Amino acid sequence: MSERLIGIITSSFFKILIPGIKVTIPLTLLSFALSLAVGLLLALIQVADIKGLRQVARFYIWVFRGTPLIVQLFIIFFGLPNIGITLDAFPSAVLAFGLNLGAYNAEVFRSAILAIPKGQLEAAYMIGLNYPQAMVRIILPQSFPVAFPNLFNNLISLLKDTALASSITVIDLFTTAQQIAARTYEPFALYLEAAFIYLIFSTGLTWLQRYLEQKLVWKSDKKR
Amino acid sequence: MLEIHNLHKSFSGTGVLSGMDFKVDKGEVVAIIGQSGSGKTTLLRCMSFLEKADIGEIIFDDYKGDMAHISQKDIKMLRMEMGFVFQSFNLFNNMTALENVMEGLVTARKMPKDKAKEKALEVLAKVGMLDRAYYYPGELSGGQQQRVAIARAIAPEPKVILFDEPTSALDPELTGEVLETMKKLALEGTTMVVVTHEMSFAKEVASRVVFMDGGVVVEQGTPQEIFGNPKEERTRQFLNRALHKL
Numbered sequence: 001m002s003e004r005l006i007g008i009i010t011s012s013f014f015k016i017l018i019p020g021i022k023v024t025i026p027l028t029l030l031s032f033a034l035s036l037a038v039g040l041l042l043a044l045i046q047v048a049d050i051k052g053l054r055q056v057a058r059f060y061i062w063v064f065r066g067t068p069l070i071v072q073l074f075i076i077f078f079g080l081p082n083i084g085i086t087l088d089a090f091p092s093a094v095l096a097f098g099l100n101l102g103a104y105n106a107e108v109f110r111s112a113i114l115a116i117p118k119g120q121l122e123a124a125y126m127i128g129l130n131y132p133q134a135m136v137r138i139i140l141p142q143s144f145p146v147a148f149p150n151l152f153n154n155l156i157s158l159l160k161d162t163a164l165a166s167s168i169t170v171i172d173l174f175t176t177a178q179q180i181a182a183r184t185y186e187p188f189a190l191y192l193e194a195a196f197i198y199l200i201f202s203t204g205l206t207w208l209q210r211y212l213e214q215k216l217v218w219k220s221d222k223k224r
Numbered sequence: 225m226l227e228i229h230n231l232h233k234s235f236s237g238t239g240v241l242s243g244m245d246f247k248v249d250k251g252e253v254v255a256i257i258g259q260s261g262s263g264k265t266t267l268l269r270c271m272s273f274l275e276k277a278d279i280g281e282i283i284f285d286d287y288k289g290d291m292a293h294i295s296q297k298d299i300k301m302l303r304m305e306m307g308f309v310f311q312s313f314n315l316f317n318n319m320t321a322l323e324n325v326m327e328g329l330v331t332a333r334k335m336p337k338d339k340a341k342e343k344a345l346e347v348l349a350k351v352g353m354l355d356r357a358y359y360y361p362g363e364l365s366g367g368q369q370q371r372v373a374i375a376r377a378i379a380p381e382p383k384v385i386l387f388d389e390p391t392s393a394l395d396p397e398l399t400g401e402v403l404e405t406m407k408k409l410a411l412e413g414t415t416m417v418v419v420t421h422e423m424s425f426a427k428e429v430a431s432r433v434v435f436m437d438g439g440v441v442v443e444q445g446t447p448q449e450i451f452g453n454p455k456e457e458r459t460r461q462f463l464n465r466a467l468h469k470l
Contacts, residue, residue: 117314119310119312119314120314120316120317122274122308122310122314123308123310123314123315123316123373123376124316125274125303126272126274126303126306126307126308126377127327127328127332127376127377127380128300128303128304128328128332128333128380129327129328129331129332130296130300133331133332137316137327137331138316138318138327141318142316142317142318
């Protein structure tokens with residue numbers, strides 16, 4: 001390896017890492033928070049079978065799962081200004097990723113809620129709880145550990161999908177790598193470097209998942 | 225105190241209850257016996273609105289209502305006066321035994337936490353589970369879980385407690401502790417409706433035995449009448465089979 005290439009790699013590492021920490025990670029976490037809220041809401045609407053709203057939820061999931069993420073990004077960032085809604089690149093990306101992943105997380109939450117035996121809800125009713133109380137006190141606390149691995153799976157996917165934000169001018173990890181690659185004519189080294197940094201981030205998330213999963217297991221499950 | 229009139233219930237065209245009448249008075253222990261599929265459990269589940277009756281009338285103290293068209297508000301009000309013990313215990317898995325018992329007091333009845341805890345510990349002591357108050361359901365045996373479930377049902381001091389085959393999911397060696405607990409409640413004058421396959425319990429503890437078959441009450445009376453001198457042929461056949469199994 002030439003001295004020049006080694007110089008480019010070492011000097012660019014932090015230049016790529018810093019937007020990774022300052023942009024890619026916040027973009028991932030904010031989008032994920034939005035997707036959890038959207039997903040939980042859509043799941044609750046469906047399992048509670050609220051008339052009218054259920055169809056809205058199914059329609060939402062149908063649209064957001066059925067169209068490409070990059071198209072949704074473009075509609076929000078480049079399309080909405082045509083109808084008078086102009087958003088900056090970063091909030092556009094948060095919105096697109098959050099709304100899109102919300103459709104997937106809705107199904108994760110829904111299946112986790114349905115995985116709780118019916119007897120839990122019946123017992124909640126018979127001690128005098130109403131449906132919302134039963135959900136909040138009994139069903140959701142038990143659903144969360146069930147949903148957790150799949151939610152985390154989606155979080156790791158999201159981390160990597162945020163690279164698409166480079167296409168709507170967000171200066172994230174990947175955009176920065178692209179810029180340096182264009183300037184130095186070393187795309188191979190720079191994109192490998194970008195891949196390596198994504199790998200570090202996702203490895204961190206995997207460790208976090210393992211740690212949190214151990215914390216989440218009910219005492220009851222441990223002894224079973 | 226609690227009366228059901230002309231209760232009809234069918235599941236996808238198959239009639240399970242066809243014009244059932246049932247009644248329990250204050251302080252009574254009514255054992256409901258009969259084959260699987262005779263509608264015993266369905267009766268209990270309709271009475272507690274876990275199943276919606278097709279036709280039927282309920283009278284509970286001063287309340288009188290149409291079971292097929294009852295509002296959620298009325299259902300909740302009636303359930304506040306009922307306890308229910310399930311075949312499969314259904315303790316809340318995310319809560320300790322103590323929290324299971326407190327939940328109905330604190331969340332549903334808005335009792336202050338310290339008072340609810342005091343009450344919960346009192347009923348756990350009554351069912352002999354005080355030393356397991358801080359255990360999760362998964363750490364308890366089936367019999368222990370069912371005793372906690374009984375504590376959960378009696379804690380709000382409901383007017384009647386419905387037991388749906390409370391020992392059927394238990395290993396034979398664990399049924400005794402649950403039946404003992406129920407016997408204790410019966411002796412204290414608790415109003416109980418018990419769907420059961422335990423003929424010895426029906427015989428010794430019940431004040432009245434109801435034999436059901438084909439979705440109706442075939443015969444009812446004191447344990448002496450039903451076990452000693454059944455009038456109906458179907459009752460005799462059932463008891464012959466049920467008692468000889470033991």
